[in-house]
Amino acid sequence: MRARVGQRVPVVVQSRGRRRTGARVLWVAAETVVTCGVVVLLLVVHQLWWTNRQARAEALQQVRVLEREWDISPPVPGATPGDGGSSPTGDPTGDPTVDPTGAPSGDTVVPSAAPSGDPAPARPGAAPSSAFAVLRIPRLGLTVPVAHGVSKRSVLDRGYVGHYPGTAAPGRTGNFALAGHRNTHGEPFRYLDRLAEGDVISVRTRGATYTYRVDQILPRTAPRDVGVVRAVPRSIVKPSYGYDAPGSYLTLTTCTPEFSSAYRLVVWARLVA
Incomplete structure (x- = not known):
């Protein structure tokens, strides 16, 4: 058949420019998604692996330094064993609105007269948050230094366990209360929920080694x-x-459940030797 005279035949013209622009947009979007994914992955690796590696290495080195120093320089005769100045009978009730349990995954508020996030000095001339004891929990295979205060930056994030200002010194009458990270930055209390009644915990200081036995476990309480x-x-x-x-008493506190700061897990132990 012939096309009628004067009848227009529709012609479809595809624009190469539009196709190229669309492909370019899709490519840029894909690159952005991949880049964001890599960044998130790197952040996760940094938090879950690198911070643990760094903090554990530093904590282990601090344990070696402490024990080497104690072996070389025994305590002065007549000196009172303990952490060198923490109150043996302090009651850190403080403001009922503060967080007494370390808040390892958030900013720690110290339940004492010390400014928030700043460890109370333990003794004249002592460096803030200096390690003064070594905590061992055989059931968990844990050996970690104990430092003054519960500041994230200067204590907990270094892989140390922090001693609440105002609580008793190790081995003394009162409550020797400690906080530690559950996840990241060495996570010394990662498996604290595995402790059971009767498990042994030891605390070594320059002057003595104290042995506690787990007595009670509070699986979950408010921060x-x-x-x-x-x-x-x-x-x-x-x-x-x-x-x-x-x-x-010895009190160990950390966040629960894992990767959350919604609640606190508390383990109590009594001095037996």
């Missing part, structure tokens, strides 16, 4: 449960957990 670090520890959120009489 602001200040009762758990008092001289006679007892939860104010769950009063069925804790003690009624003075004694020599």
Whole structure:
């Protein structure tokens, strides 16, 4: 058939320029997604692997330094064993709005007169947050230095366990209360939930080694449960957990569940030797 005279035949013209522009946009978008994914992956690797590696190495080195120093320079006769100045009977109840349990995944607020996030000095001339003891938990295969204060930057993020200002010295009457990270930065208390009643915990200082035995475990409490670090520890959120009489207690606190700071896990132990 012939096309009728004067009838227009439609012609479809494809624009190469538009196709190229669309492909370029898709390519840029794909590159952006991949780049963002790589950045996120690097951040995860840094938090979950690199911070642990760095903090564990530093903590282990600090343990070696402490124990070498103690072996070379024994305690002065007549000196009181312990951490060198923390109150043996302090009651760090403080402001009921503060977080008494370390908040390892957030900013730590110290339940004492010390400014928030700043460890209280332990003794004249002592460096802030200086390590003064070595904590060992055989069941967890854990050996970690204990430092003054619970500041993230100068204590917890270095892989150390922090000693709450105002709580008792190791081996003394009262509550020797400690905080540590559950995840990242050495995560010394990663497996604290694996402890069971009767497990042994030791604390070595320059003057002596103290042995505690796990007595009670509070699986979950509020971050602001200040009762758990008092001289006679007892939860104010769950009063069925804790003690009624003075004694020599050790308290370990960390965040729970893992990778969250929603609650606190608390382990209590009594001095046995």
